[in-house]
Amino acid sequence: MTLRFATAAFAATLLLGAFSVSAEEADPEAPAPATSTADATSALDPMAFVRGAQKWGNTCARCHAMRDAKDLDDAEWQVVVTHMRARAGLTATDSAEILRFLQQSN
Amino acid sequence: MPSVRCLVLGCAASFAAAATPATVLAQSVPAAGSPVYARVAGNSLQHLGGYAFVGYASSDDAESFDALGFNPIVHFTYQDRLLFEGELEVTAGADGETEVELEYGVVEWLFSENAFLVAGKFLSPVGNFFQQLHPAWINKLPTAPLGFGHDGAAPLTEVGLQLRGGAAVGEQARLSYAVYVGNGPELEGAEESEIEAIASEGFTRDADKKKTFGGRAAWLPLPTLEVGVSGAWGGAAVTTMDGQNVEDDPDRGYAAYGTDLWWRPLKALEFRGEYIAQQIDDEAASVAPEGGTWKAWFTQAAWRIGDAPWELALRYGEFTSPGNPDGWRQLTPGVIYYIAPQALAKLAYESNSGEVPEGMGSLDERVLLQLAFGF
Numbered sequence: 269m270t271l272r273f274a275t276a277a278f279a280a281t282l283l284l285g286a287f288s289v290s291a292e293e294a295d296p297e298a299p300a301p302a303t304s305t306a307d308a309t310s311a312l313d314p315m316a317f318v319r320g321a322q323k324w325g326n327t328c329a330r331c332h333a334m335r336d337a338k339d340l341d342d343a344e345w346q347v348v349v350t351h352m353r354a355r356a357g358l359t360a361t362d363s364a365e366i367l368r369f370l371q372q373s374n
Numbered sequence: 375m376p377s378v379r380c381l382v383l384g385c386a387a388s389f390a391a392a393a394t395p396a397t398v399l400a401q402s403v404p405a406a407g408s409p410v411y412a413r414v415a416g417n418s419l420q421h422l423g424g425y426a427f428v429g430y431a432s433s434d435d436a437e438s439f440d441a442l443g444f445n446p447i448v449h450f451t452y453q454d455r456l457l458f459e460g461e462l463e464v465t466a467g468a469d470g471e472t473e474v475e476l477e478y479g480v481v482e483w484l485f486s487e488n489a490f491l492v493a494g495k496f497l498s499p500v501g502n503f504f505q506q507l508h509p510a511w512i513n514k515l516p517t518a519p520l521g522f523g524h525d526g527a528a529p530l531t532e533v534g535l536q537l538r539g540g541a542a543v544g545e546q547a548r549l550s551y552a553v554y555v556g557n558g559p560e561l562e563g564a565e566e567s568e569i570e571a572i573a574s575e576g577f578t579r580d581a582d583k584k585k586t587f588g589g590r591a592a593w594l595p596l597p598t599l600e601v602g603v604s605g606a607w608g609g610a611a612v613t614t615m616d617g618q619n620v621e622d623d624p625d626r627g628y629a630a631y632g633t634d635l636w637w638r639p640l641k642a643l644e645f646r647g648e649y650i651a652q653q654i655d656d657e658a659a660s661v662a663p664e665g666g667t668w669k670a671w672f673t674q675a676a677w678r679i680g681d682a683p684w685e686l687a688l689r690y691g692e693f694t695s696p697g698n699p700d701g702w703r704q705l706t707p708g709v710i711y712y713i714a715p716q717a718l719a720k721l722a723y724e725s726n727s728g729e730v731p732e733g734m735g736s737l738d739e740r741v742l743l744q745l746a747f748g749f
Binding site for chain 1: 421423457459482488490511538540541598600
């Protein structure tokens with residue numbers, strides 16, 4: 269019974285995730301998904317750099333010392349931040365602002 | 375069996391539901407190099423990282439360079455939606471042999487704003503230490519807390535499917551989650567028909583034919599506080615007895631529970647603690663009928679000394695199992711010198727008391743040195 273319940277919950281979660289994509293894409297004129305939306309916002313918002321720095325400090329330091337932004341180039345940071353978005357459960361906006369900060373600081 | 379079919383159908387339905395929007399997603403992604411998008415290169419990017427470490431241990435009975443490891447990690451992304459990452463664990467054994475193992479290898483698909491679908495061999499989301507903190511360049515002390523390594527109380531890796539992500543709750547608070555289904559652990563028996571350990575190194579077989587379900591949810595009300603709870607439920611069966619293979623041992627109930635806390639009250643001061651337990655039921659028809667509980671906990675404080683590249687750490691931990699019901703206790707103070715943020719020289723003193731499970735170490739006091747480098 270527990271197994272069935274867990275199975276159903278897992279499938280339901282997947283479906284919820286799928287529906288959230290559907291909701292984002294219902295309007296063809298709507299901005300692209302969260303990553304690019306957040307980047308668009310940060311590109312127009314001068315405070316995005318400051319928020320990115322703060323989130324970089326708050327988020328990455330939860331587990332490890334802060335690496336120098338100059339350690340990696342723009343493309344490498346893009347890969348690493350995508351990896352950390354999955355590993356640490358970062359939101360789309362937070363990961364985009366952190367990435368923008370790192371790419372502007374390296 | 376019907377449950378497994380149900381799971382497969384559920385996943386297939388989800389993929390089908392997600393597939394159509396994904397096509398639209400791909401079309402809506404700005405072109406590579408767009409100033410709006412943070413992309414700076416082509417669709418396919420890669421990064422080679424990882425870490426390496428060398429350790430030295432000194433006690434009354436032994437003195438040697440006792441640890442040498444090299445863990446290369448590769449990341450490949452396609453746009454920002456698909457990521458493959460894999461880590462090899464290359465270690466030099468005590469007998470001079472080199473051992474190579476797949477620590478993890480997963481394909482991760484960002485199929486919605488808040489969800490990655492992860493498939494493959496992944497670090498268990500039950501608990502937090504092994505999933506996030508065990509790499510030598512991240513762990514502040516040269517050793518893992520008692521019970522948080524191999525044959526301990528914490529699940530290590532799993533083979534299966536996982537859904538994970540995070541969400542903002544208001545301006546400051548964050549929520550992260552991970553749920554998974556996998557093949558689950560196996561049981562290792564010893565002489566005298568006892569179960570010696572719960573092996574959770576990520577098996578591609580499912581000896582007990584019963585899937586394990588689990589996950590972790592973490593709540594971050596502030597950027598300086600994280601509280602996590604995790605658990606897993608499923609089945610397990612004995613697959614080895616005193617080193618010999620065992621087939622068709624009946625499955626029995628398996629459960630794991632964990633909770634973890636991280637708090638940084640000051641910029642230079644942080645506290646961390648975690649409790650984890652794995653439990654298996656009795657099974658009269660098994661070659662090792664008696665079940666038991668493996669549990670461990672630790673608490674750790676770390677203080678960064680001003681702007682200097684020095685940090686002090688203090689950890690206390692305990693581990694109990696059916697083989698050592700009185701518990702093994704360990705106090706480890708240490709000092710860390712940051713050669714660079716990702717390169718650490720660590721010196722620690724380890725004192726032990728209680729009872730040590732057979733083959734897992736000794737109560738000797740030890741001085742430990744370690745050089746760890748993340749790259």
